[in-house]
Amino acid sequence: MSDANVRIPEEAKDRLAALAAAEGLSLRAYLARLAETLLTPAERADRAEKVRAALKEWHGCAPTAAEAQDLDSELDRRLARAMGR
Numbered sequence: 001m002s003d004a005n006v007r008i009p010e011e012a013k014d015r016l017a018a019l020a021a022a023e024g025l026s027l028r029a030y031l032a033r034l035a036e037t038l039l040t041p042a043e044r045a046d047r048a049e050k051v052r053a054a055l056k057e058w059h060g061c062a063p064t065a066a067e068a069q070d071l072d073s074e075l076d077r078r079l080a081r082a083m084g085r
Helices: 010-022 027-037 041-059 065-082
Strands: none
Touching: 010 027
């Protein structure tokens, strides 16, 4: 295992350390888990394509890119409203 030095604002480090502590993890373990669970843009695109293919196969649902964007915008709007933003 290699070490890396990462320069981030003190507030960000403190927040990450608090998040790690709340889960009973060291900052190193928390960041390692975060790196393992987050998807790269390419991985997200691949997963989205697989979901679109599954929806089309299972339900005949095949939204266009514009329809998908409209649905994403509607979901964002509803989430913002639910969170009081």
